[in-house]
Amino acid sequence: MEAKVLKMLIPMALDGLKATIGVFALTLIVSIPLSIAVAKLRISKNKIISNIIGMYIYVMRGTPLLLQLMFIFFGYYRVPVIGYAFSREQAIFIAFILNYTAYFAEIFRGGINSVDVGQYEASQVLELGKSHTFMRIILPQVIKNVMPSIGNEVITLIKDTSLIYILGAGDILKAAKSVSNAYAAFSPYIYIGFVYLVITAVLTKILGKIENKYNYYR
Amino acid sequence: MVLSVENLSKSFGKNKVFSDISFSVNRGEIVCIRGKSGEGKTTLLRCLTGLEDADKGSIIINDMFLCKEENSHIKYAQKAELVAIRQEIGLVFQSFNLFPHMNVMENLLEAPTFLKKEAAETIRKRAEVLLKRLELEGKEDSYPFQLSGGQKQRVAIARACMLNPSVLCFDEPTSALDEQTRAQISKIIRDLASQGIAIIIVTHDNAFVDEIAQRIITMKDGFITVD
Numbered sequence: 175m176e177a178k179v180l181k182m183l184i185p186m187a188l189d190g191l192k193a194t195i196g197v198f199a200l201t202l203i204v205s206i207p208l209s210i211a212v213a214k215l216r217i218s219k220n221k222i223i224s225n226i227i228g229m230y231i232y233v234m235r236g237t238p239l240l241l242q243l244m245f246i247f248f249g250y251y252r253v254p255v256i257g258y259a260f261s262r263e264q265a266i267f268i269a270f271i272l273n274y275t276a277y278f279a280e281i282f283r284g285g286i287n288s289v290d291v292g293q294y295e296a297s298q299v300l301e302l303g304k305s306h307t308f309m310r311i312i313l314p315q316v317i318k319n320v321m322p323s324i325g326n327e328v329i330t331l332i333k334d335t336s337l338i339y340i341l342g343a344g345d346i347l348k349a350a351k352s353v354s355n356a357y358a359a360f361s362p363y364i365y366i367g368f369v370y371l372v373i374t375a376v377l378t379k380i381l382g383k384i385e386n387k388y389n390y391y392r
Numbered sequence: 393m394v395l396s397v398e399n400l401s402k403s404f405g406k407n408k409v410f411s412d413i414s415f416s417v418n419r420g421e422i423v424c425i426r427g428k429s430g431e432g433k434t435t436l437l438r439c440l441t442g443l444e445d446a447d448k449g450s451i452i453i454n455d456m457f458l459c460k461e462e463n464s465h466i467k468y469a470q471k472a473e474l475v476a477i478r479q480e481i482g483l484v485f486q487s488f489n490l491f492p493h494m495n496v497m498e499n500l501l502e503a504p505t506f507l508k509k510e511a512a513e514t515i516r517k518r519a520e521v522l523l524k525r526l527e528l529e530g531k532e533d534s535y536p537f538q539l540s541g542g543q544k545q546r547v548a549i550a551r552a553c554m555l556n557p558s559v560l561c562f563d564e565p566t567s568a569l570d571e572q573t574r575a576q577i578s579k580i581i582r583d584l585a586s587q588g589i590a591i592i593i594v595t596h597d598n599a600f601v602d603e604i605a606q607r608i609i610t611m612k613d614g615f616i617t618v619d
Contacts, residue, residue: 290489292485292487293491295443295485296485296489296491298443299441299442299443299478299482299483300502300503300555301475301479301503301506301507301555302502302503303506306506310502310506311491314493315492390535391493391535391537392492392535
């Protein structure tokens with residue numbers, strides 16, 4: 175019985191893994207740089223921009239990701255004037271990127287605010303220019319400060335990818351569900367649980383290495 | 393005369409920090425500005441170095457206007473001009489404000505490399521000479537957290553000197569130093585002055601003022617009381 179379960183589960187899980195890793199990687203690649211820009215806009219002196227970004231972050235953090243996925247796929251085209259429906263993949267990526275950008279942006283905002291004002295002043299006196307100051311002086315210090323919090327979100331993200339099942343997309347958890355239904359067995363969920371643990375272990379290792387990379391200074 | 397300040401005033405809201413401050417500094421002169429805490433000394437230094445905008449008056453550095461009064465409004469130099477003028481005046485912060493993620497050499501090279509004032513090789517050679525002169529040889533690869541207070545201050549001085557300023561300002565340079573390091577810093581300051589750099593030191597350390605000052609400006613209640 176268990177052999178049959180595994181025989182059915184492995185190919186489906188590998189397919190599902192592609193979706194899981196795909197959503198995870200694309201969300202990270204787009205969200206992290208985008209969230210730095212959003213964080214800068216959030217702390218902008220322009221109150222209108224800052225408030226609009228604040229509202230976006232409030233909505234993204236104040237509603238479940240599951241609801242956001244459903245809204246973007248099922249509800250968005252019903253909004254008058256828009257009348258455009260996203261494909262399943264588009265809806266998944268848009269929802270994940272919008273949601274995680276909001277969380278990452280709040281982390282980066284905290285990181286930017288934690289850099290001593292003296293760093294900005296020293297850069298100003300040395301005439302380093304605003305964008306050079308941010309990229310070369312502030313951002314490296316921000317990254318060091320925010321790495322532990324970013325790490326937490328990255329691990330949450332890998333688990334959140336299982337939410338794509340709501341739009342009918344197949345990830346590793348959906349593979350477990352299908353096999354479980356076919357054989358009336360619970361074991362597929364346990365196997366997939368181990369897969370999540372392995373992915374988390376790999377991510378923890380990578381995140382630890384990145385954190386260590388910034389430990390060369392205090 | 394390398395720096396001239398005329399009728400400079402600054403307020404934060406209704407709180408007047410200083411009013412109608414006027415003084416000038418010559419090349420190679422060591423001027424100490426002293427006064428109790430809260431008398432506006434540091435704010436004056438911040439106005440001179442462009443970290444704060446003054447409300448009234450003018451600041452002239454090397455015959456270039458950083459700001460001047462026009463029709464009873466203060467007018468600052470245009471951006472391109474401002475960058476050139478502000479390079480003429482350096483500041484060594486009380487807490488040094490070194491870039492913690494960069495080693496000593498990187499701290500020194502960052503600004504001149506960004507401003508592309510000279511070829512990279514020339515900049516590096518100048519940094520090496522400065523480090524040697526400030527007795528920081530062998531510390532090129534050290535990070536600020538690996539340095540003592542006195543060493544950090546010397547790196548901050550070297551970093552400011554990399555832009556070849558005509559005026560170098562010090563904010564409370566002796567506040568965190570022991571006797572020996574203090575003597576070392578005062579020697580370095582004299583050395584810089586002997587090369588023609590005008591030095592402005594803001595401090596409430598009277599012993600240090602007596603030791604190093606060629607001229608003393610005393611601030612009280614936002615005014616210069618003695619010059």
